[in-house]
Amino acid sequence: MKVGVVGLGLIGGSFAKAYSKAGMEVYAYDTDTSIMHFAMLSGAVKAELTDDILPECDLIIISTYPEAAIAYMEQKGPLIGSKPIVVDTCGTKRNVVNAGMEVASRHGFTYVGGHPMAGTQFSGFKYSKDTLFYRAPMVIVPPVYDDPVFLDKIKQLLKPAGFGSITVTTADKHDEVIAFTSQLAHVVSNAYVKSPTARVHAGFSAGSYKDLTRVAWLNPDMWTELFFDNKDYLINEVDILIKNLTEYRDALENDDREKMRQLLSDGRRIKEEIDGN
Numbered sequence: 001m002k003v004g005v006v007g008l009g010l011i012g013g014s015f016a017k018a019y020s021k022a023g024m025e026v027y028a029y030d031t032d033t034s035i036m037h038f039a040m041l042s043g044a045v046k047a048e049l050t051d052d053i054l055p056e057c058d059l060i061i062i063s064t065y066p067e068a069a070i071a072y073m074e075q076k077g078p079l080i081g082s083k084p085i086v087v088d089t090c091g092t093k094r095n096v097v098n099a100g101m102e103v104a105s106r107h108g109f110t111y112v113g114g115h116p117m118a119g120t121q122f123s124g125f126k127y128s129k130d131t132l133f134y135r136a137p138m139v140i141v142p143p144v145y146d147d148p149v150f151l152d153k154i155k156q157l158l159k160p161a162g163f164g165s166i167t168v169t170t171a172d173k174h175d176e177v178i179a180f181t182s183q184l185a186h187v188v189s190n191a192y193v194k195s196p197t198a199r200v201h202a203g204f205s206a207g208s209y210k211d212l213t214r215v216a217w218l219n220p221d222m223w224t225e226l227f228f229d230n231k232d233y234l235i236n237e238v239d240i241l242i243k244n245l246t247e248y249r250d251a252l253e254n255d256d257r258e259k260m261r262q263l264l265s266d267g268r269r270i271k272e273e274i275d276g277n
Contacts, residue, residue, distance in 0.1 A: 012063030013128025
């Protein structure tokens with residue numbers, strides 16, 4: 001299999017390493033030539049993904065910010081041809097998928113929206129690893145939902161990455177859910193550490209602090225673009241959280257222990273129901 005990877009950050013670099021380890025020919029492109037050279041020296045990438053190699057690829061993975069992914073497909077669309085399957089890995093899907101499907105239809109290549117549910121608080125090729133996606137979920141937004149042969153082909157193309165499951169959904173449903181499961185978590189974590197008390201927490205914290213603040217160490221440029229790309233769903237989740245937090249605050253201010261007990265019991269019950277306990 002011949003694979004092209006566009007963007008050698010954490011996600012793209014991990015795809016390159018995983019496919020290279022699986023014995024595939026990996027070609028890549030990154031705007032940072034020093035990263036390109038390092039990726040080739042490390043053996044993760046065979047050579048640069050040039051215009052003449054694009055139509056020879058079986059799979060092209062675009063691992064950039066959403067706007068850059070759209071721009072790349074617009075620019076290279078006429079060169080891709082009918083052989084490759086193009087998959088993006090952007091953290092939001094509506095804008096990218098709408099553009100990707102239109103460009104693919106215009107130029108005759110096959111496009112699938114994608115989002116690997118894996119990552120770390122760190123970014124960049126140096127933190128990428130060939131096992132990043134091992135047993136992780138992969139979400140895809142295909143052009144058709146009723147073609148099992150096509151869907152199986154996508155699963156086979158993604159198999160070398162080691163995903164534990166592949167979920168098929170729509171772009172709208174993806175963005176609605178990801179606003180809660182990922183984006184809101186990053187907002188909360190980033191806002192949480194802004195308490196002045198965070199600077200004197202040493203010696204007073206255990207696992208809870210570490211768990212809640214892990215993703216506060218984020219990439220501001222990337223997350224700003226993702227947040228605004230999905231601002232309607234994210235605003236809704238932030239509003240729900242503010243409403244819920246206000247109930248806890250009001251219970252404290254009113255010395256209402258029964259209300260607090262009820263709020264805590266409700267939260268625990270919902271968590272148990274979600275986890276199936």
